[in-house]
Amino acid sequence: MDKNGIEYWKNQLLSLTVLKDIKEGESCRTLFYLLECAEEGEAPFLKAYSDFVYDTMEKGSFVKMMREALLVSENLFAQKSVKMKYQEIELSLTAAVDRDLRILRSFFKEMRTGSFAEKVGEQFPSLKELLKDMPPYILGKEEELPIQDSKTLYAFYRKNGYGQFTKSHAFTVINGEIVPISKPDDIALQDLKGYEYHKSVIIDNTKLFLGGNHANNILLYGDKGTGKSSTVKAVVNYLKEEGLKIVEVSQNNLEDFQKVYTRLEESPFHFILFLDDISFSKEDDHFSALKAVIEGGIVKQPDNVLIYATSNRRHLIRESLQDREGDDIHLRDTMESVTSLHDRFGIEITFSVPGKDDYLSIVKALAEEKGIPLADQELFVLAERFAIVKGGRSPRTARQFVDFELSSLLEEKEK
Numbered sequence: 051m052d053k054n055g056i057e058y059w060k061n062q063l064l065s066l067t068v069l070k071d072i073k074e075g076e077s078c079r080t081l082f083y084l085l086e087c088a089e090e091g092e093a094p095f096l097k098a099y100s101d102f103v104y105d106t107m108e109k110g111s112f113v114k115m116m117r118e119a120l121l122v123s124e125n126l127f128a129q130k131s132v133k134m135k136y137q138e139i140e141l142s143l144t145a146a147v148d149r150d151l152r153i154l155r156s157f158f159k160e161m162r163t164g165s166f167a168e169k170v171g172e173q174f175p176s177l178k179e180l181l182k183d184m185p186p187y188i189l190g191k192e193e194e195l196p197i198q199d200s201k202t203l204y205a206f207y208r209k210n211g212y213g214q215f216t217k218s219h220a221f222t223v224i225n226g227e228i229v230p231i232s233k234p235d236d237i238a239l240q241d242l243k244g245y246e247y248h249k250s251v252i253i254d255n256t257k258l259f260l261g262g263n264h265a266n267n268i269l270l271y272g273d274k275g276t277g278k279s280s281t282v283k284a285v286v287n288y289l290k291e292e293g294l295k296i297v298e299v300s301q302n303n304l305e306d307f308q309k310v311y312t313r314l315e316e317s318p319f320h321f322i323l324f325l326d327d328i329s330f331s332k333e334d335d336h337f338s339a340l341k342a343v344i345e346g347g348i349v350k351q352p353d354n355v356l357i358y359a360t361s362n363r364r365h366l367i368r369e370s371l372q373d374r375e376g377d378d379i380h381l382r383d384t385m386e387s388v389t390s391l392h393d394r395f396g397i398e399i400t401f402s403v404p405g406k407d408d409y410l411s412i413v414k415a416l417a418e419e420k421g422i423p424l425a426d427q428e429l430f431v432l433a434e435r436f437a438i439v440k441g442g443r444s445p446r447t448a449r450q451f452v453d454f455e456l457s458s459l460l461e462e463k464e465k
Contacts, residue, residue, distance in 0.1 A: 056173050060085035062153050068127050069150040077119035080105045092174050103187045111190025121216040128212035131204045132318040147200040154197045211318045219290040221297045226306045239284045243412040248399050252285050260292050266396025267357040275446030276401035278360040279326050298324045315352035325359035409443035416452040
């Protein structure tokens with residue numbers, strides 16, 4: 051076999067052991083497909099090479115592709131790196147990792163010197179001139195890769211974590227699968243005016259959680275438009291660099307909770323399971339499922355998971371006078387069951403609509419931030435008028451008013 055030929059490198063990379071899943075993931079899929087196409091003929095090989103070059107352009111470089119592959123890998127060494135000291139990891143495992151890394155370093159040397167591109171051309175001599183005319187693959191800076199040795203890779207995993215949850219800090223659940231959100235809401239705490247006490251309670255509880263201390267599930271309830279959901283997302287954005295992730299679970303997906311729990315428990319990150327705008331018309335299966343996972347179920351809530359829920363109702367279930375005055379013989383038991391869910395949240399925070407002064411204070415802060423040149427008196431009159439049209443004061447109404455005024459100013463400038 052030609053040493054350093056396409057077939058040689060195919061076998062070398064296929065022999066990776068601990069890091070074997072980097073060749074099975076999406077990040078480096080086109081490279082390994084290229085190596086496999088070496089025996090498939092000119093057309094499949096040319097297409098594979100074209101796809102590989104394009105991938106290095108789209109993702110920035112091959113180094114970035116490989117870095118992502120190492121990050122999302124859930125190999126045994128990554129798992130032990132975040133839980134153990136380097137000296138505690140078995141020598142057989144670190145030796146296997148060092149072997150894998152030697153192969154990767156040699157391969158990068160081959161790619162860096164251009165030898166790999168030459169071997170590609172030699173595979174099919176009739177394509178040599180065409181391949182020369184094609185744009186080259188983008189390699190990137192090798193020093194950005196943690197492939198020097200197992201100690202370097204260990205430090206990489208200790209700093210960044212590992213697994214599919216490195217793809218984003220925000221996720222959602224679809225058909226029982228946890229899916230990354232490519233463009234999560236980037237709202238920041240400074241974007242939310244007022245409610246300072248409410249924010250501080252959530253921040254303090256979340257910091258306790260990140261520090262491995264006792265923290266509580268939180269229920270945020272109150273009037274619509276007061277910033278309940280925005281506050282949760284802003285707190286996560288504020289602390290995401292400390293390894294905090296958010297997973298949104300819709301009310302209709304509550305039956306997937308146990309599956310989600312199992313998946314999150316295996317990760318080194320900390321997660322906020324976010325239940326947004328929940329309410330129940332009756333004690334249905336979803337209601338019972340949520341009660342069980344918060345407290346009382348067979349499966350213990352993982353230590354790296356907290357539940358933050360928002361609702362317009364404190365008891366989370368819609369009640370009527372008929373419910374309270376109906377013909378249920380054991381009315382007290384019924385009412386205790388209705389209120390039992392909210393009692394399972396350790397912290398409850400009420401978001402009420404702001405009074406006039408607080409509302410106008412929020413409007414003023416937002417207007418100053420956006421650079422709207424209106425005197426306070428004129429600004430306040432317009433803001434109150436806008437609130438009447440919208441049906442009441444709230445932080446959401448304040449933001450909508452300021453956005454409306456800002457767009458009006460921009461239209462006037464364009465005339």
